[in-house]
Amino acid sequence: MIWIRRFSFSVLALAGAIFLILGSRENQDAPQDFVIVEYWEKWVGTEAAQMQQIVDDFNNTVGKERKIFVRYMSMTDVDQKTLVATSAGVPPDIAGLYDQQVAQYAALGAVEPLDDLAAAHGITEQTYLPVFWKGCHYNGRLYALVSTPGTIALFYNKQIFKENADALHAAGLSSEAPPATIDDLDRCAAILDQKNAQGRTERLGYDPLQSWYVPFNPYWFGDNLFDAATGQLTLDSPGAVHCFQWIAGYSKRLGLQTLMDYQQNGLVNFDSPQNLLLIGKLVMQQQGPWMANYVDHLNPSMSHVLVSKSEEWKLKNRADNYAWGVAPFPSAVPGLQNVSYSSFDVLMIPKGARHSQEAFAFMAYVNRQDVSEKLNMLHCKNCQLAHVSSNFLQHHPNPYIKLYQDLAASPNAHGVPQIPIWPEVFKELNDDSQSVALEGADPAAVLHQAQQRMQERYDRFHRIEIQRRQTGMN
Amino acid sequence: MTRQSRNNLFKGMGFISPWLVGFAIFTAIPMALSLYYSFCDYALTSPTHAPLWIGLENYRLLLRDALFWKSLRNTMYYASMALPAGMLVSLGLALMLNAPIRGVAFYRAMVFLPSLVPTVASAMIWLWMFNGRLGLFNFMLGKIGVDGPDWLDERWAMPSLALMSVWGVGNTVIIYLAGLQDVPKELLEAAELDGAGRWRRLISVVLPILTPVIFFNLVMAIIGTFSILIIPYIMTQGGPNNATYFYTMFNYDQAFRFLHMGYAAALAWIQLGIILALTGVAFWSARKWVHYE
Numbered sequence: 110m111i112w113i114r115r116f117s118f119s120v121l122a123l124a125g126a127i128f129l130i131l132g133s134r135e136n137q138d139a140p141q142d143f144v145i146v147e148y149w150e151k152w153v154g155t156e157a158a159q160m161q162q163i164v165d166d167f168n169n170t171v172g173k174e175r176k177i178f179v180r181y182m183s184m185t186d187v188d189q190k191t192l193v194a195t196s197a198g199v200p201p202d203i204a205g206l207y208d209q210q211v212a213q214y215a216a217l218g219a220v221e222p223l224d225d226l227a228a229a230h231g232i233t234e235q236t237y238l239p240v241f242w243k244g245c246h247y248n249g250r251l252y253a254l255v256s257t258p259g260t261i262a263l264f265y266n267k268q269i270f271k272e273n274a275d276a277l278h279a280a281g282l283s284s285e286a287p288p289a290t291i292d293d294l295d296r297c298a299a300i301l302d303q304k305n306a307q308g309r310t311e312r313l314g315y316d317p318l319q320s321w322y323v324p325f326n327p328y329w330f331g332d333n334l335f336d337a338a339t340g341q342l343t344l345d346s347p348g349a350v351h352c353f354q355w356i357a358g359y360s361k362r363l364g365l366q367t368l369m370d371y372q373q374n375g376l377v378n379f380d381s382p383q384n385l386l387l388i389g390k391l392v393m394q395q396q397g398p399w400m401a402n403y404v405d406h407l408n409p410s411m412s413h414v415l416v417s418k419s420e421e422w423k424l425k426n427r428a429d430n431y432a433w434g435v436a437p438f439p440s441a442v443p444g445l446q447n448v449s450y451s452s453f454d455v456l457m458i459p460k461g462a463r464h465s466q467e468a469f470a471f472m473a474y475v476n477r478q479d480v481s482e483k484l485n486m487l488h489c490k491n492c493q494l495a496h497v498s499s500n501f502l503q504h505h506p507n508p509y510i511k512l513y514q515d516l517a518a519s520p521n522a523h524g525v526p527q528i529p530i531w532p533e534v535f536k537e538l539n540d541d542s543q544s545v546a547l548e549g550a551d552p553a554a555v556l557h558q559a560q561q562r563m564q565e566r567y568d569r570f571h572r573i574e575i576q577r578r579q580t581g582m583n
Numbered sequence: 584m585t586r587q588s589r590n591n592l593f594k595g596m597g598f599i600s601p602w603l604v605g606f607a608i609f610t611a612i613p614m615a616l617s618l619y620y621s622f623c624d625y626a627l628t629s630p631t632h633a634p635l636w637i638g639l640e641n642y643r644l645l646l647r648d649a650l651f652w653k654s655l656r657n658t659m660y661y662a663s664m665a666l667p668a669g670m671l672v673s674l675g676l677a678l679m680l681n682a683p684i685r686g687v688a689f690y691r692a693m694v695f696l697p698s699l700v701p702t703v704a705s706a707m708i709w710l711w712m713f714n715g716r717l718g719l720f721n722f723m724l725g726k727i728g729v730d731g732p733d734w735l736d737e738r739w740a741m742p743s744l745a746l747m748s749v750w751g752v753g754n755t756v757i758i759y760l761a762g763l764q765d766v767p768k769e770l771l772e773a774a775e776l777d778g779a780g781r782w783r784r785l786i787s788v789v790l791p792i793l794t795p796v797i798f799f800n801l802v803m804a805i806i807g808t809f810s811i812l813i814i815p816y817i818m819t820q821g822g823p824n825n826a827t828y829f830y831t832m833f834n835y836d837q838a839f840r841f842l843h844m845g846y847a848a849a850l851a852w853i854q855l856g857i858i859l860a861l862t863g864v865a866f867w868s869a870r871k872w873v874h875y876e
Contacts, residue, residue, distance in 0.1 A: 532841055
């Protein structure tokens with residue numbers, strides 16, 4: 110019927126007109142005459158909202174004084190979007206990326222060096238803990254500042270330790286203190302494993318594959334993964350082989366079925382009420398300080414054993430109020446203590462950014478002690494700065510934050526190896542760990558092949574860089 | 584060329600120019616550039632880091648790359664299961680849905696519905712169904728006393744993904760259904776008068792007439808199975824132990840995680856070559872089994 114067609118057309122035309130008149134337009138939030146700094150960040154959800162608070166604080170204070178307005182955009186796959194925008198010559202002024210991208214992006218000329226800007230803002234080696242300062246550099250130049258760090262330690266369920274006190278004591282282990290050596294960790298794990306009547310594993314004491322940090326595990330076995338002095342990867346060093354033999358040992362003891370069960374139900378359920386740590390299916394895991402926030406959110410009963418959260422400040426030891434604890438992840442090398450992997454998120458200025466001075470003003474603001482402490486308390490992370498306030502240590506949502514801070518300050522704290530091909534090496538080592546654990550491959554042989562493959566890639570990268578310089582294309 | 588025909592040519596070019604410009608900007612030029620980049624070291628990081636000509640090095644390197652061969656083998660293995668399974672199931676469903684039964688529109692909608700479910704959502708649902716301990720499949724198998732496998736372990740992950748691919752055959756079923764509507768009734772009636780039963784009519788009348796549609800779906804399926812990316816990326820991330828690491832995942836990682844855009848371009852051209860070769864075989868064999876009216 111013709112009137113239906115006319116009516117439909119009119120409605121569509123009206124909707125189009127309204128869209129044109131009232132639709133998308135330039136963001137009006139930015140005050141006039143201000144320099145607008147475009148800031149793209151990887152965080153979404155709660156963490157994004159928390160960073161927004163910092164951005165708002167900046168815009169209302171320092172930004173207002175210096176006529177800088179930071180426009181914050183939270184997005185997924187920020188690295189790829191930054192890459193494409195940089196390549197097209199329209200990058201953001203600040204990109205919130207990952208630690209493993211510092212060397213990769215710097216080596217490929219995708220980000221600006223920041224040495225002069227940092228010096229002008231008084232940010233020096235003394236500002237940061239060494240592991241983070243080193244991690245922000247590539248080839249002796251500064252390319253990034255830290256936004257938030259995350260140092261890795263051993264998270265354990267104190268309650269399950271207590272429930273199994275008799276068995277632990279019988280084996281000469283403590284039910285009050287977490288294992289201090291790899292050998293103790295393995296023995297604890299075996300005691301805390303639990304099977305049901307059908308022989309299926311109901312609880313695991315520990316599983317090395319239940320970790321995002323498997324490629325970094327050689328750090329706890331005395332290997333550094335890369336020797337900067339010789340330019341050689343050390344993936345098949347005795348420490349790394351020992352580490353992978355240790356992983357293979359778990360595979361043999363637990364069996365493929367159990368490992369696969371945990372692979373399918375483990376880390377994929379991290380941010381869910383089915384998180385294995387929080388439902389008592391896994392007793393120990395490598396985790397960062399942020400775990401406290403997840404416990405509060407997903408199983409708050411684990412964080413007020415004695416009194417309510419609001420009253421825990423009255424306790425002599427806050428940690429007593431928690432059914433979980435944290436300790437340094439034990440090292441396999443006698444005498445090697447407080448070993449950690451300290452990951453961190455970074456802020457970098459992509460090559461071609463239009464407002465690098467103003468962008469750095471915001472990056473420096475994020476690294477001001479009060480601001481950094483605020484952000485890291487919101488994100489429930491430790492702090493990259495060399496000095497933190499007593500308020501940060503006492504009122505941090507993670508009652509064990511001092512331990513994380515000490516681990517990051519330890520001479521045995523490691524960051525990502527500063528090599529441009531680290532993302533490839535990371536995948537290689539992850540694959541190799543699976544090959545050892547799930548296929549029963551020989552650790553020494555697997556790592557020897559990995560070393561050859563990755564060293565060849567690394568050498569090739571440098572060979573081509575030299576070729577670039579010689580042809581004036583860099 | 585006469586003035587009139589020249590005018591017509593300009594008008595014609597004018598009318599198709601939006602397509603021509605779009606094709607040139609978004610397909611032809613990027614393809615030509617990617618061919619050039621496949622002979623270069625190129626990272627897509629900065630306008631100042633220009634492509635550096637390295638000849639055949641990317642191609643030589645990938646032939647020695649264990650992951651290249653593994654991902655290629657995985658993709659072939661997946662295709663060898665998903666392609667025939669998808670073709671047979673979609674054809675079977677179309678034949679059933681072509682029958683004059685009550686409520687056929689409802690059944691057609693039910694078969695097509697999974698194609699409308701967003702990929703991520705369907706991947707998450709299947710992830711749960713495949714779960715070795717908590718999943719629906721093993722729950723049902725348990726009810727009949729069978730201890731089901733871990734559907735996403737190294738041995739079962741690939742058949743599981745192939746099984747899952749069958750869930751989304753709704754689009755192919757619709758194309759088959761359209762083809763089945765075109766089978767002339769008089770031919771079927773003539774065959775029936777000659778004493779042909781249902782099976783004989785299907786084999787001797789329906790399928791030969793449907794062969795152009797089968798051929799079209801075969802070519803699309805070859806392209807589709809060799810380009811699979813999103814579902815395994817969400818469900819298994821290529822694991823366990825790279826058992827579901829597909830060619831396109833390898834390519835994606837090289838381009839955007841490891842920033843070897845030149846290497847990724849070489850991989851893409853090899854992928855195009857493989858797909859062209861397979862579709863070439865399909866076209867060559869089509870002369871023997873595809874019947875056009």
